[in-house]
Amino acid sequence: MTDKELNQTVEARKITHREFQRVYPETINSISTEEANRKRVVARKDISLFQWTIREMKRYKIAYLMIAPFMFVFILFTLFPVLLSAILSLTSFNMLEMNWDMFIGLDNYTRLFFEDDIFLQACKNTLVFAAITGPVSYILSFVVAWFINELSPRIRAWVTLIFYAPSISGGAYTIWGYLFSDDSYGWVNGTLMDLGILDAPKLWFHDEKYAMTLCIVVALWMSLGTAFLSFIGGLQTIRKDIFEAAAVDGIKNRWQELWFITLPEMKNHLMFGAVMSITGAFGFGSVVTQLCGFPSVNYSCHTIMHCLEDYGSQRWEVGYASSIAVVLFLIMIGANMLVKKLLSKVGR
Amino acid sequence: MQKEQKIRIRKHQVVLNRSAGGDGAIAFFLIIMGVFMFIPLYYVVIQSLKPLDELWMFPPKFIVQHPTMQNFGDLFNLLSDSWVPFSRYIFNTVFITFAGTFGNLFFSSIAAYALAKIPFPGRKPIFTTIQSSLMFTSTVTSIANFITLSALGLLDNPFAIIIPAWGSSMGLYLMKQFMESSISDDVLQSARLDGCSELKTFWSIAMPLVKPGWLTLIIYSFQGLWNTGSSIYLYSEQYKTLNYAISQITAGGIVRAGASAAASVIMMIVPILVFVISQSNIIETMASSGMKD
Missing domain, CATH: 1.10.3720.10 (MetI-like)
Incomplete structure (x- = not known):
């Protein structure tokens, strides 16, 4: 079966990808990258956004590992200080006295x-x-x-x-x-x-x-x-x-x-x-x-x-x-x- | 009817929309600006080569009659009188610079690769956060960081400077933009289909393709760390840096004019040389530095 015929069949019968796989199991191995992508898009619609996100997170878990060291340092020394400053600015905290009774609002x-x-x-x-x-x-x-x-x-x-x-x-x-x-x-x-x-x-x-x-x-x-x-x-x-x-x-x-x-x-x-x-x-x-x-x-x-x-x-x-x-x-x-x-x- | 375009030939090249008057005005502006930029740097070098009597000459001269290296000798004498051996300051600066730069290069590149080339959920908000943090100057974060570092027990330790450098958003930003524009997805996809793991793809396919990016990152990190001066995070003399030692000498005031100029020359020559060597790579990286919305 040529690609063209295949496409026509898909168009004509408006089948979902899963059906497609069931009907033509032999095409799965010869599937091209574009079709693999299309397959993902079809699959995305089959499940809820939440389930999809979880699945993708599992699939790309290596990526989280890769950004982890950077993000750890980044959050600790760039984002957290901003938050900490905002909190401390409402206090009378003084490093020399170390008084802890200090919330003074604005x-x-x-x-x-x-x-x-x-x-x-x-x-x-x-x-x-x-x-x-x-x-x-x-x-x-x-x-x-x-x-x-x-x-x-x-x-x-x-x-x-x-x-x-x-x-x-x-x-x-x-x-x-x-x-x-x-x-x-x-x-x-x-x-x-x-x-x-x-x-x-x-x-x-x-x-x-x-x-x-x-x-x-x-x-x-x-x-x-x-x-x-x-x-x-x-x-x-x-x-x-x-x-x-x-x-x-x-x-x-x-x-x-x-x-x-x-x-x-x-x-x-x-x-x-x-x-x-x-x-x-x-x-x-x-x-x-x-x-x-x-x-x-x-x-x-x-x-x-x-x-x-x-x-x-x-x-x-x-x-x-x-x-x-x-x-x-x-x-x-x-x-x-x-x-x-x-x-x-x-x-x- | 459209007017006929004025076309000028500039060195065998057809140039559109350029008038000779405009070219002249621009050249004039560039020369004036260039002189303004250059004079202070030139004066630093001249000052460092002047013998004592010429430093105190009236009126001051823009040329040096009897150049001498005496100021450099004085500088090293002054430095060798310090509380800890001079070599210690050099070691501290070199250690901070290297450890900070390599950590930054490695952690930023690997994170940049994931953000640029792996479509994992959440990468857009993460990158937007990093991008907006480019604005946070160290002035804003320094006080809170002092508290964090003291809680972590890192105060008065070179790692108080090194570790924050690993999470510099500038390096990651430039690397991510560069990877996005210079590595094609097809190459990575075919590596993955051949059974390369993500880490292997990153290390042996992506990294060799972004060498200009590494250089840029190294230079940025290098410039920042090399100039680490007196810092509220380091207070024992044995951890102080070269820049701090030199600024102590400059603080000696007017009598040390020659030695302090010599110090400035030493401090500026290294970053400038590094830039000269790597300029074309930096510009190549910068070509993709644009901020998309």
């Missing part, structure tokens, strides 16, 4: 938002900092990746290295502290004084007026990281013939090409890059500490990360610190949702 949050001036200042600083570095570094990553995409592979590799190096060069950012150091031996002060623009050295990182701006500059200097590489990789996967077709269809310049073709094609990478930029913009505390000191002059660069460090690992007021962590977490989720909404408008 008191930590009212203290944060109505009594703690430094936290409010830190909130403002963090939002300003993130609102500038996040989008700017994101756009910069994309624009640079897009610009270098048309260079020849060899030159592109070098340019990529120059732009990416600051983000992986560990503690090299401390050099900014020397470039902008407080005395006349710092390069900026030295040069400006030599040219007669300044009379006396400026305190750059230790001056309220400049500290924040300089930190933002350093953050941007270090910000072409994972998102940047992701964009470079993504841009190379776009097929060239799409651009040719688009040119025929009336795309007139590179900006139209960017908006109507490149950006929509890159949507998935743009989303990933956005998540990376958000993480970067909110995880910048240690660099600020190194450059401006802790705490910075008049709390001009004090961010939520610093509050967290202050209460968490110096005063050990874990309950209060946890409420700060929860606030930071919620801000990041909010930023992520905002970005998702904005990205859904791309290419329309």
Whole structure:
């Protein structure tokens, strides 16, 4: 019996797979992969969803074994902490006193938002900092990746290295502290004084007026990281013939090409890059500490990360610190949702 | 009627929709940006090669007249005066980096394979959770993790850094996306039909196909762990890392400008070299890093 005849028979009699097997037992061994898949689909309808799930779980039990070690560590050190922070934030738990009679409801949050001036200042600083570095570094990553995409592979590799190096060069950012150091031996002060623009050295990182701006500059200097590489990789996967077709269809310049073709094609990478930029913009505390000191002059660069460090690992007021962590977490989720909404408008 | 397209020839290649003015503007922008990115790194290197009198010259110079390796010598002298032998810091950093990276590579790859290629129930919600956890910076989780680690008795133990690195969502995410796009299901299916177990299929069919993915994962994990500095999880001197030792020297302030620049050079040269070697593999992996909804 040929395949065609077989199909006709099945169509004609509308038999279920089980009947089919009973009627034609000899075809089972010669069954192809597609038919095996079809067989699964038919079988799926024979039993309830619950039974089906159980059966599939048994069938693929090796997969659960394979993800088990990773999931164990992942849940313990990434998911559980979020839950634990949320619970602890409702308590006055303190590592130094170890008091266990401590449920205080939302008191930590009212203290944060109505009594703690430094936290409010830190909130403002963090939002300003993130609102500038996040989008700017994101756009910069994309624009640079897009610009270098048309260079020849060899030159592109070098340019990529120059732009990416600051983000992986560990503690090299401390050099900014020397470039902008407080005395006349710092390069900026030295040069400006030599040219007669300044009379006396400026305190750059230790001056309220400049500290924040300089930190933002350093953050941007270090910000072409994972998102940047992701964009470079993504841009190379776009097929060239799409651009040719688009040119025929009336795309007139590179900006139209960017908006109507490149950006929509890159949507998935743009989303990933956005998540990376958000993480970067909110995880910048240690660099600020190194450059401006802790705490910075008049709390001009004090961010939520610093509050967290202050209460968490110096005063050990874990309950209060946890409420700060929860606030930071919620801000990041909010930023992520905002970005998702904005990205859904791309290419329309 | 459609307007005739402007077509330019750029090195034997027909280029659509590109104006010479635009190319020029882009080149200009890239050069300015490139200089901005490059100057601080250049200054670190220059600073590390300057002899003492040039470090304190007014006005400071952007070139070095008499390059010397003296700062590196000073750095090693300073480090050898520390409480525990300098080699101990190096050993700690190398141990943390290797143990963390290999664990991460193995556990992430095997989990990524299951998530990408085995249609078991529940894999979608699991992966979505991992994907959204890419946002959780270590700042958010550090306090709660301190409590967890102390409950597990892992405080002041290098494994307090190593074990959390095994569950890094970044590595798994990149690996899973890469496996999904670069291994065809047919290959795996035929291996399974030939009687390969899932584990064998993973190890001898899938893993050799995703070598660029391994490299990327190794480099990501490496960069993170290599730069492990002072951590609230490690407080005995004998477990401190190289980065911590070096930051102690930098904290010596302005008088140690030369030695601290030398330290920065040493700390940055390793990740940069690793990146140079593996760049094309990383970009290949990144090509599939897109986040589907």
